[in-house]
Structure formats: structure tokens, C-alpha cells
Amino acid sequence: MSIPVDIKIKLIQAALDARDAAYCPYSKFRVGAALLSADGQIIKGCNVENASYGGAICAERTAMVKAVSDGIKSFTALAVATDVEAPISPCGICRQFIREFCKPSMPIYMASAKWTPKDVNATEPLLLEQTVGQILPHSFGPEDLEKVA
Numbered sequence: 077m078s079i080p081v082d083i084k085i086k087l088i089q090a091a092l093d094a095r096d097a098a099y100c101p102y103s104k105f106r107v108g109a110a111l112l113s114a115d116g117q118i119i120k121g122c123n124v125e126n127a128s129y130g131g132a133i134c135a136e137r138t139a140m141v142k143a144v145s146d147g148i149k150s151f152t153a154l155a156v157a158t159d160v161e162a163p164i165s166p167c168g169i170c171r172q173f174i175r176e177f178c179k180p181s182m183p184i185y186m187a188s189a190k191w192t193p194k195d196v197n198a199t200e201p202l203l204l205e206q207t208v209g210q211i212l213p214h215s216f217g218p219e220d221l222e223k224v225a
């Protein structure tokens with residue numbers, strides 16, 4: 077499923093904006109994420125760190141947890157942005173977390189900090205588009221639990 081260009085711009089911009097709320101006093105690495113729900117809502121998330129480092133949660137999972145806790149479990153796209161010039165992709169834990177609720181064909185837009193709306197159809201280094209299946213191939217998901225004979 078293709079995301080309309082105007083929605084794609086809004087989603088990537090929301091991920092860039094979401095960085096402003098990042099709580100990252102330890103890593104100083106701001107991350108913003110924005111999920112597009114199947115019914116067209118944009119849910120933002122930022123990374124939230126903790127003095128007990130293991131308690132930190134990434135922007136992608138923050139957005140996902142916000143959505144799911146509000147009853148939203150169907151998504152059509154995700155955008156991720158940092159302050160780094162090159163696109164940064166979700167960490168391993170987030171990839172698995174995304175996999176729980178999103179189809180392997182769902183697009184993930186990873187935007188450079190230098191991305192602007194005129195770059196909506198750009199490629200690396202301004203924008204990297206990959207699917208969930210591309211960043212987490214041969215993945216394990218909820219349907220696998222149904223395969224027990």
C-alpha cells in the first residue's frame with residue numbers, strides 16, 4: 077500500500093518534531109518517531125532514558141505503546157528521525173516490537189536531520205525507505221505461535 081505524498085510529508089515532519097520531546101540526558105541522542113494508524117492518525121514518540129540505563133525506551137516503542145494503550149493496533153507507516161545527517165534505523169528490540177503490530181510490507185521512512193518536505197521522494201542520504209520485512213527478515217511473529225501442531 078502506497079502512502080499519499082502529503083501524508084508521508086506530515087509523518088516524517090512529525091518524527092522530526094517528536095525529537096523535541098526526547099529525554100536523553102545520558103546519550104544526548106535525540107530520536108523521534110511517528111506512526112501512521114490505519115485510520116489516519118499520527119502518533120508521535122520520543123526516546124525516554126533513565127538513570128537506570130536499562131529502563132530506557134526508544135522513540136519507536138514509545139509511539140507504539142502510546143498507540144496500543146489508546147486502542148490503536150493497526151498501522152500503515154512509520155517514520156524515524158534523529159539529529160544525525162544519515163538515516164538511522166530502528167534498533168533490534170524495536171524491530172521486533174514493530175513486527176508484532178505491523179505487516180512485513182509496511183514502509184518505514186528513516187529521515188536525515190537535514191530532510192525537508194521537498195525531499196519527500198529523495199533517497200539516501202536524505203531519506204531511506206525500507207519495509208518491516210527488509211529490516212527484520214525471516215522474523216518471528218504472532219502467527220508463528222499458531223503453528224504448534
Ligand SMILES: [Zn+2]
Nearest residue numbers: 134166167170
Ligand atoms: Zn529501539
